[in-house]
Amino acid sequence: MIDLDIDMRQYDCPFIDTTDDIDIAFSAVQWQLDTDAAKLETRLIAKADSRGALDDGLRTLREHPNMTNCYILSKRDNVAEIGTKIKETNAMQTIQRNGGYITGPFQIENGRERWHVGFDADEDEDRTLAELERHNDYSVENRDQFGPSTLFDLLENSESATQLLEGCRSLTETERETFEVASRNGYYETPRATTLDELADHFDISKTAVSMNLRRSERKVLQAALGAIDRMEDDDQL
Known part of the structure; x- marks a missing residue:
């Protein structure tokens, strides 16, 4: 298994656009990609510097054209747990189409997103990264390759x-x-x-x-x- 730590800027992502405009950050807790409906459902923690910034950030997120649904699960001061559904972004489509998969939670802050993406073969990785360059700005921050015994040890x-x-x-x-x-x-x-x-x-x-x-x-x-x-x-x- 090949595991990449990618610093990503997508140009069609509601979370990235929101953190560009508002001082707010998002951390994914749970996510599910519906490939048939081309939508991503997530639960995230949203945190801002103040309650006002949090409200502004959530309002901006709801109004984004690629946001299908955004609702508050719980909220206290400048932190909220939210549920969202967004349209599948170009990066999601590219990774899924080329046999890649998400291996860990993602974080979004200051217009950038940290992704953890896995591949089973070098050629899948190379093809995906080449396609991502066409519509996204990214850099690979770290790359690890694990054999079965290492993966078993990590899971255990x-x-x-x-x-x-x-x-x-x-x-x-x-x-x-x-x-x-x-x-x-x-x-x-x-x-x-x-x-x-x-x-x-x-x-x-x-x-x-x-x-x-x-x-x-x-x-x-x-x-x-x-x-x-x-x-x-x-x-x-x-």
């Missing part, structure tokens, strides 16, 4: 991977940025290539504050990793 340990992912997502923006900068600058190397004082200067905060941010991020990631390891060991015993 999907719950452990999800637990680790959720631990990473639990980081606040400050914790994540502090953790990333510290790692990138060599804080965890031996010997260390940067110090707490230098990290404090980088973020313009106290040494104590940067230390606390690092400790919180380390604790969350470590707890998630240990939980994932425990789950993997339990699955092995079963």
Whole structure:
């Protein structure tokens, strides 16, 4: 199996057009492509910077000519869960026609969309990408190729991977940025290539504050990793 991580700009997608005009982002929770009706049905999480921006974004989405149906399932402050039906886009048709398939949820923000697309053969991949270039703007951000044993391992340990992912997502923006900068600058190397004082200067905060941010991020990631390891060991015993 070939798995592509694609940064895509479609020119006939309601979600992309909406995020172009409004400061709102969409993340797919569930989707189903009806090839006979040439429509895609999705459930998504919509998130904006404010309640007003959320309302503006949903109104713009409903009014898009390629939107068939858009309804709110739940809503709180600046976040909503929505259901939609849209006309099949050119990219969807191209991928489906050439034997491709969606392998993961997609995210849309700032007029761009992140797709995860799978193929069984190199020629299917090459043909699809060549056709996508005609009507879409895209770049392949990552490409992986898995054999049957690797795929089995991924599926068997999907719950452990999800637990680790959720631990990473639990980081606040400050914790994540502090953790990333510290790692990138060599804080965890031996010997260390940067110090707490230098990290404090980088973020313009106290040494104590940067230390606390690092400790919180380390604790969350470590707890998630240990939980994932425990789950993997339990699955092995079963």
